[in-house]
Amino acid sequence: MRVLFGIATTVVLVTTSQTALATSDVFRFVGHGPISTAMGGSATAFDVGAAGMMTNPATLSLMPQGSEIHLGVDIVGANISVKSQATGEKVSSRNHSKNRGPYAAPQAAYVYHSGPLGLGFGIFPQGGIGTEYGGNSFLSRANGGLETGLENSSRLLTLNIPFAASYEINDKLTVGASVDAIWQGLNVNMLMGADQVGSLIGAGRVNGSLVPVLAGLPDLRGAHFSFSKNKPVASGVKAWGLGGRLGLIYKVTEKTILGAAYTMGSRLADMDGDATLTAVDGMAGHISLAGKVKVRNFQTPAQLNFGISHQLNDRWLLTADVSRVFWKRAMKDIDIGFTANNGADINIRLPQNYKDQTALSFGVAYQTGRWVLRGGGRFATQALRSSTLLAVVPATPNTFVSAGFSYQFSPVSKVDFAWMYSFEKKMINSSQPNTSEPIKVRHSQNSLSLAYTHRF
Template identity: 30%
Template structure:
C-alpha cells in the first residue's frame, strides 16, 4: 500500500509539472512565484521564497536557520489572440490556462535544500473546426479556394520541472546554489498544411520535407494528381499532459552576495535542457486532393525540442525597513533551440501501399532571435503584515514576422505588474500578483495579421513548519 501510494504521488507530480501553459517571454513566464511576478519578474538578488528554485537557487540561502516551509501555488494565464487575413478574422478559443505548483524547502546550518514542481511555460491556441481562416487553401498545383479538412486546428505545448535545489553559505555574505531538474515536455498538434505550402517546403522554401513517404508523394504528383492539403494530427485534449511526451534533465547554478544590509546582488545560469524526442505512437497523417482523402496512422517524433539556456543577474536595494527596489536583466538563448521545428512521422506497417512503413521528415523554419528582458520591481511594507508590490518588464519579440505561425504566436513583449504579500500569522503567508501584457501585432509571411495580449494572475500560500 505504501509503495502504491508513493508511486501515485510521483505520477501526480509528473503530470502537474507538465501542465500546459501559455508563456509570455517567448515560452517563458514573466516571473515565477507571486512575489517575483508582482515585482516585474525580478528575483536574482532577494528572497522570493520557494520560487527561488526557478529564479535563482542561491536565494534559498535567505531562509532562516532551522526553518522548513511548504508552498502551494496556482497561476492563471489568459491570452487574447486574434487573426485577420483578406477580410476574414478569427480568435483563439484557448483563453485560460491554469498551472499549479508545490514545494518544500528547509535550511539546516549552512545548507538549504528541498523539492519543488511547477509548469515552466509553453504555448497553445485553439481555432476550432469552423475557422474561416483555416477552411480554405490553395492546392499544390495552384487551385485557389480548395477545402481543408474542416477539423480542429489547435496546438498545445507544455514544459514542467520537478526540481531538487541546494544552497550553501560559503560565507555569511555569499551563498552558492544549484538545482538538478527533471524536465517533462509534451505537445498536441492538429494542423492543416495546404498544397501550396507543402510544395514550397518540398522545394526547400520555409523548411523541408524528405523521407521515403516524400518520394511516394512525388510519384503521386508526377502521375498528375493534385494535393489540397496534408494534415498532422496528434492530440488527447488532456488538461495535464499532451499526446507526444518526452523527458529529460536540466541544471541551474547561482550565487548571491550581500555587500551590506542595503545592497545585495545575484546571478544565475540555467543550462539548456537535454530532452528526449517527444513521441506518440497514436498519430495520424492525412492527404487529400483530387484522389480523395487518405489517412495514415503511425508514430510522431518531435525532434530536438529543447528549453534554452538562460542567464540572469540582478541587484536589490533596501534603503529602509519599508522599501525594497530590485532590478534584473535576463538573456534567453532562443536562437540555439528554436531555429527549426523538426518532426518525423513513421507509418505503421499495417497501412496500405505505398505508405506502409514509410517515413516523412518535416522541418519548418522558425529562426527565433535571442531575447533580453529588463525587469524592475518595488516593494513597500505598508504594515508589519502587508507588503505592496509593483513592477514592469521590457523585452523584444523573439519571433521573426516572416516565420510567425498562428499556432505559436509567442510575440508579447512588455509586462506591467502589481500585487501584495500578507502575513496571516507567524507561520502562514499569502501572496498574489497580477500582470498585463499589452497587445502586440505582427504580420507573417502569409500576410496574416496576428495580435496577442494577456492578463495573468498568481496566488501563493506558504506555511512554516
C-alpha cells in the same frame, strides 16, 4: 476574507473563460511564483520564497530558518487573433474544442533552511503556449478555397522538478545549484497548404517515402498533422529530460544584494506519441494515415541572469534583473518526423530561427502591517522573426506590467498573489513556408499566480 473571495472568483472566471495557455517571453513564464511575478519577473537577488530555486537557488539561503511548504497555481489566459491580409477574415483563439482542458499549471515545493545550508525540491511550470482556432476558419481552408473542417490548435506545457541546494560560504557570499527533472508535452493540430509543402520541399526541408505518394495524388490541396489529447496535462507527444542551474548572491551591504545565475539549456529526449497525417485532395477527399510521430530536439534555452536588490528602509524594497535568453541555439527548427503504420515516413523541418533575447525586469515592494504590496514591469527584445511566424505558435508579447500582494495570516502562514498583463503585440508574416497567405497576429494576455505557504 473578502479579498480572498475576490481572488478565488477571479481565478474561476479566468479558468472558465480564457482560451489559451501561453507564456510571456516566447515559451517561458515571466517570473516563477507570485512574488517574482508581481515584481516584473525579477528574482535573482532577493528572497522570492521556494520559487527562487527556478531562477537563482542561492536565494534559498535568504529565507528564514526552518521549513516551508509552498502550494500554488499559475493560470494564464491569452487574447489571440489572426487576420488574413488577403481576404480580411479573422479568427480568434477560443474554446473550440477540449484540446487543453483547464488552463492552469501547479506549483508545489518544500524548503528546509538550517544554518548555512538550504535545501529544496518542488514542481513549477517553466512555460508553455497554446491556441485554439477550431476547424471552420480560413486557417482550415486548403489551397483553392477547399474547406476541410480540420482543426488548428496547439498546446505546449513544460514542467520543472528542481532539486536545489544553497550554502552560505561566509556572511557575504552564498552559492547555490539545482538539478531539474523536466517534463514537456505538446499537442498540435495544423493544416499546411500544398503551396507550403511545396515550398518546404524546394528548400530541402521535407524528405521521406511519403513525399512521392503525396506528389502522386491527383489534386493535392494540403496536409494536416494531428497529435493531441483532450486532457488537462496529458499531451499528444511528450518527453522527459534534465536541466539545472548555478547561482550566487553577494551582500554588498546589509541592504544591497547582487545576484547572478545561469540556467542550462535542457537535455530533453525527442517527444513522441500517436499521430494522424491527413492528405487533403480536391478529388479524393481526405486520406488519413495513422502512425507515430516524433518532435525532435525541442529544447528549452539557456539563460543568464544578473540582479540587484536594495532595501531602502523597513518598508521599501527595489529590485532589478537583466537577463539574456539564448533562443538562437535552442529554436532553429521545429523538426517533425512521422512514420505511418505501414512503414512509410515523412520528415518536415519548419524554420523558426529565433534570435537571442535580452530582458530587463524591475520591481518595487512596500510593507505595511500584515500586507506587502508589489508592482513591476518587464521589457524584452523580440525573439521571434515575423518571416517564420506560425499561426499556432504566436509567442510574440514582450512588454509587461505586474502587481500583487502578500497577506500574513499568522507568523507561520501567508498567501501571495500576482497579476501580470502583457501588452498587445502585432506581427505580420507575408512569406511561405509557415503561412499559405499573409497573416497578421495580435496577441495580449493576462496571467495570475496564487500561492499559500506554511512555515514550521
